[in-house]
Amino acid sequence: GSDVCSSDLGTGFHGWARQAGLRTVQGALEVALERALREPVQVVAAGRTDAGVHARGQVASFRAAVDDLEALARALNGMLGPEIAVAAREAPEGFHARFSATAREYVYRIRTVAEPDPFGHRYVWHLPEDLSVPAMRAAAALLVGEHDFAAFCRRPPSGGTVRRLERLSVRRTGEGIEIGARANAFLHQMVRSLVRMLVDVGRGKVDPAAVAGILAAGDRSRTPGPAPAQGLTLERVVYGRRPLTAARARG
Numbered sequence: 001g002s003d004v005c006s007s008d009l010g011t012g013f014h015g016w017a018r019q020a021g022l023r024t025v026q027g028a029l030e031v032a033l034e035r036a037l038r039e040p041v042q043v044v045a046a047g048r049t050d051a052g053v054h055a056r057g058q059v060a061s062f063r064a065a066v067d068d069l070e071a072l073a074r075a076l077n078g079m080l081g082p083e084i085a086v087a088a089r090e091a092p093e094g095f096h097a098r099f100s101a102t103a104r105e106y107v108y109r110i111r112t113v114a115e116p117d118p119f120g121h122r123y124v125w126h127l128p129e130d131l132s133v134p135a136m137r138a139a140a141a142l143l144v145g146e147h148d149f150a151a152f153c154r155r156p157p158s159g160g161t162v163r164r165l166e167r168l169s170v171r172r173t174g175e176g177i178e179i180g181a182r183a184n185a186f187l188h189q190m191v192r193s194l195v196r197m198l199v200d201v202g203r204g205k206v207d208p209a210a211v212a213g214i215l216a217a218g219d220r221s222r223t224p225g226p227a228p229a230q231g232l233t234l235e236r237v238v239y240g241r242r243p244l245t246a247a248r249a250r251g
Contacts, residue, residue: 008084010054011122011230017048025049025084029060032079036072037064046097046237047104050189052229054123057105057236061097066090103166103182103238108195108231111176124176125231131202133172136179138208139201140168143194143215150218152194153187161187161218170198177202192226200224 014022018030026043033041043060066072069088076086094100111117111124112131143165150161167182179198181191197214200206206214214222 007056007086008054008058009082009122010049010052012083013051015049015051015053016045016055016058025055025058026060028080028084029076029086032076033062033064035079036075037066039064044097046101047186047234049234050192050229050232053232053234054230055234058234059097059101059237061091061095097237100239101185101237102240103184104186105180105182105235105238106186106191107233107235108179108181108191108227109173109176109233110179110195110199110231113175117175122230123233125228127176127199129203131177131199132204133170133177133202135204135208136170136177136198136202139198139206139211140170140179142208142212143168147215148218149187149190149215151214151220151223152197153190153220155220156188163187163190168194168198189226192229192232193223195227195231196224199227 008025010025012023013025013028016025018024018026026045029043030041033043041062041064043062046059047055049055049058066088069090073086073088076084076088080086109124110131111120111126112128114128116126117124144167146162146164148160148162149165153161155161163186164184165181166184167180169180171178171180179195181194183190197206197211201208201211
């Protein structure tokens with residue numbers, strides 16, 4: 001088997017997962033692989049990003065006979081760049097991009113200064129407001145741990161909604177706020193929904209202490225919905241104790 005570490009700018013794609021008639025990251029990657037290898041290839045990703053969400057450290061695995069992985073990466077980058085940048089390497093026997101992963105890490109970026117950034121607007125939520133970082137941190141601490149996150153996701157068609165949120169950090173940057181999230185796995189729109197709740201806490205609309213009750217109630221209608229997609233980036237995927245970082249291209 002082989003794996004491809006990729007970075008992608010999600011703006012022009014309808015998410016990761018292949019969809020008939022729509023341009024997706026998986027679809028574009030599989031078409032390029034089929035052209036390069038001259039055989040159909042199906043790839044599996046560590047995380048399925050939503051439309052408009054970016055990935056700096058996505059990992060996808062597939063099975064195929066590849067003689068020259070560096071040549072394959074060059075061919076893929078020639079067909080897919082600059083929106084998608086890849087590096088290829090041989091994976092250990094039994095490796096699966098999704099099921100072998102032990103954690104995923106996301107960062108959500110909010111620009112709080114008054115003026116928009118014409119060069120970075122595709123990567124941030126421009127929210128020119130004075131958000132309380134201490135209040136957001138207090139709420140974030142109540143969300144960390146293993147919980148049922150039904151209130152913060154679109155309910156999956158199968159499987160449960162319990163996840164182990166290992167970290168939910170809030171830090172101020174020069175021009176805004178970054179929210180970092182690490183979990184064993186995330187539910188659909190979970191990170192963006194957590195971000196939107198923290199923003200409402202930062203605005204003073206929700207008391208930080210109330211977040212524990214909202215989480216326990218498991219009622220999606222009590223949460224404000226997801227933050228905009230463009231501020232979210234899948235930063236890295238961890239296997240064992242180490243992230244797989246064959247590709248560090250900027251998207």
